[in-house]
Amino acid sequence: xxxxxxxxxxxxxxxxxxxxxxxxxxxxxxxxxxxxxxxxxxxxxxxxxxxxxxxxxxxxxxxxxxxxxxxxxxxxxxxxxxxxxxxxxxxxxxxxxxxxxxxxxxxxxxxxxxxxxxxxxxxxxxxxxxxxxxxxxxxxxxxxxxxxxxxxxxxxxxxxxxxxxxxxxxxxxxxxxxxxxxxxxxxxxxxxxxxxxxxxxxxxxxxxxxxxxxxxxxxxxxxxxxxxxxxxxxxxxxxxxxxxxxx
Ligand SMILES: [Zn+2]
Numbered sequence: 289x290x291x292x293x294x295x296x297x298x299x300x301x302x303x304x305x306x307x308x309x310x311x312x313x314x315x316x317x318x319x320x321x322x323x324x325x326x327x328x329x330x331x332x333x334x335x336x337x338x339x340x341x342x343x344x345x346x347x348x349x350x351x352x353x354x355x356x357x358x359x360x361x362x363x364x365x366x367x368x369x370x371x372x373x374x375x376x377x378x379x380x381x382x383x384x385x386x387x388x389x390x391x392x393x394x395x396x397x398x399x400x401x402x403x404x405x406x407x408x409x410x411x412x413x414x415x416x417x418x419x420x421x422x423x424x425x426x427x428x429x430x431x432x433x434x435x436x437x438x439x440x441x442x443x444x445x446x447x448x449x450x451x452x453x454x455x456x457x458x459x460x461x462x463x464x465x466x467x468x469x470x471x472x473x474x475x476x477x478x479x480x481x482x483x484x485x486x487x488x489x490x491x492x493x494x495x496x497x498x499x500x501x502x503x504x505x506x507x508x509x510x511x512x513x514x515x516x517x518x519x520x521x522x523x524x525x526x527x528x529x530x531x532x533x534x535x
Contacts, residue, residue, distance in 0.1 A: 290505050293519045295459040296467050300479040302452045307476050309441045309448075316434045327420070327427050334416040341409045348402050351395045358388045358395075463508055470516055480516040490514035 289297075365385050372378035456464060471478035480489035482502055487494060492513035494502070502509050502520045511518040 289519065289521065290508065291458075292460050292463045292508055293505065293517070295455050296463065296479050296508075296517055297519060299452065299455055299459070299464075299467060300471075300477070302448050302455070303471065303476065303478075306445055306448055306452070309445045313438055313441050313445075316438050320431050320434050323427050323430055327423055330416065330420055330423060334413065334420060337409055337413050337416065341406060341413060344402050344406045344409065348399055348406075351399050351402075355392050355395050358392050362388045466508075467517065474514065474516055478517055480511055480514065480518050482518055482520045487511045487514060487516070487518060489516055494518075 362385050365381050365388070369378060369381040369385070372381060459467075467478045474489075477489055480487050482488070482494055482499065485494055485499060486492065490511060490513045492511070495512070498509070498512065499520070502518060503522075505520065509518050510516065
């Protein structure tokens with residue numbers, strides 16, 4: 289294999305890995321944001337349930353106060369009723385007492401209703417508090433893992449970039465410029481191996497004569513279809529089985 293081709297193949301493998309690392313580094317904050325958002329939604333639901341519970345308790349206290357007011361009014365009316373001067377006045381007091389009693393019974397119904405609503409709310413709040421504590425721990429752990437992963441990724445990228453820079457000093461500048469130009473225009477893939485008579489990236493069948501020239505490897509060749517640097521790697525078994533002297 290031509291030294292330039294060998295270097296380009298190594299560059300491609302480094303660039304593939306660097307692209308995967310860059311993608312992972314970009315994905316990590318998105319993942320953290322997603323799990324934080326989920327936690328935030330659960331928190332908001334808990335806060336809404338808590339607010340409902342507070343409103344429920346507030347209404348109950350107010351209604352209990354209202355009952356007291358009505359009871360005080362009834363006992364006052366009963367006292368006044370004793371001094372009633374006529375049947376009409378007596379009946380009017382009785383009517384008003386009846387009205388207060390009705391109100392008390394209406395309020396008591398509403399209190400029972402509120403107690404019924406408070407019960408599942410209290411249970412939901414208690415359960416959510418427990419779940420949130422667990423979830424918060426999980427989010428913190430995942431954030432830590434993401435940060436660690438990111439640190440490892442950055443260190444690996446730095447190492448790979450150093451190796452890459454070393455290769456760039458060895459490859460023919462014109463070939464490197466070509467490599468970079470193709471890589472940028474072809475979704476990060478500048479190099480393609482010819483496998484079974486086809487370009488492994490665009491899958492076009494390679495012309496016989498072109499393939500022969502490619503196997504001779506006297507110059508850097510470009511796939512006629514996808515315009516990537518094409519190379520042919522002889523099967524390893526051939527190299528292993530046939531001594532160099534007879535090749
Ligand atoms: Zn091709």
